[in-house]
Amino acid sequence: MYKIDVLIQGYPGKSLCHGGLGWSTIALLRGEGRTILVDVGAFAVRPEFGKQLKAADCAPESVTDVVLTHAHWDHSVNYTLFPNADIWIGRVEMEWASATPVGFNPLPELYLQDLAKHPKLRLLEDNEAFLPGFTAHLCPGHTPGCLVYRMTGNDVPVVFSGDAAKNRAEMLSMTTDMTMDAGASRASLDRIWGLWKQEPGTLLIPGHDLTMRLDAAGKPEYIGQRRAGIKAWFNEDLAVMEEFDISAPRF
Numbered sequence: 001m002y003k004i005d006v007l008i009q010g011y012p013g014k015s016l017c018h019g020g021l022g023w024s025t026i027a028l029l030r031g032e033g034r035t036i037l038v039d040v041g042a043f044a045v046r047p048e049f050g051k052q053l054k055a056a057d058c059a060p061e062s063v064t065d066v067v068l069t070h071a072h073w074d075h076s077v078n079y080t081l082f083p084n085a086d087i088w089i090g091r092v093e094m095e096w097a098s099a100t101p102v103g104f105n106p107l108p109e110l111y112l113q114d115l116a117k118h119p120k121l122r123l124l125e126d127n128e129a130f131l132p133g134f135t136a137h138l139c140p141g142h143t144p145g146c147l148v149y150r151m152t153g154n155d156v157p158v159v160f161s162g163d164a165a166k167n168r169a170e171m172l173s174m175t176t177d178m179t180m181d182a183g184a185s186r187a188s189l190d191r192i193w194g195l196w197k198q199e200p201g202t203l204l205i206p207g208h209d210l211t212m213r214l215d216a217a218g219k220p221e222y223i224g225q226r227r228a229g230i231k232a233w234f235n236e237d238l239a240v241m242e243e244f245d246i247s248a249p250r251f
């Protein structure tokens with residue numbers, strides 16, 4: 001039904017003294033006459049995002065739907081790059097984000113003001129079915145209106161957990177980092193496990209980690225190879241850069 005391409009792989013980490021990395025997952029789904037992006041990343045990802053869209057032979061104008069898991073800057077701001085798309089997000093999330101005063105938080109206030117009056121904004125309720133095969137599931141905690149999406153109709157269903165479950169460690173430990181309400185996040189993790197286990201083979205695509213599925217023992221196994229690194233100028237020569245592979249532990 002849908003061909004799925006994870007254009008940008010989420011990364012399960014944070015920087016030590018420069019705030020959020022914001023390396024979040026962007027997934028492209030094509031089929032049923034629609035071209036759908038689930039989350040659209042941060043400003044910094046734009047060059048790579050553009051490259052990956054081009055490699056997938058997907059013109060920005062052809063995107064019919066941008067489906068946002070929540071309002072944080074690292075998942076939402078690039079909705080502006082898709083002029084013909086409906087923008088889907090939770091009603092609870094938009095109401096909360098719009099009512100939050102400007103502050104030292106991960107909300108992109110000007111983009112949210114724009115989105116609130118966007119002519120193609122589509123607000124979703126808990127358990128709502130929308131687009132072919134999609135349902136929205138309210139999973140609060142990380143933010144009050146985080147939505148997790150389940151897509152059925154392909155041979156295997158897919159669960160997009162956004163930041164309600166950012167990575168494998170959160171799914172396995174049943175605890176979350178960076179949550180506004182730890183108790184709500186715990187209940188949301190239960191709900192996500194329920195969606196994941198509902199049908200064998202279901203893929204989980206989290207907000208900040210590789211795609212996973214459950215192995216025969218019911219443990220999450222990664223699909224694909226992690227790629228992540230940075231390079232820096234520590235030398236006096238501009239041509240000399242130190243590269244740091246951060247795709248795996250150093251030991």
Ligand SMILES: [Zn+2]
Pocket residue numbers: 070072142163
């Ligand atoms: Zn977030």
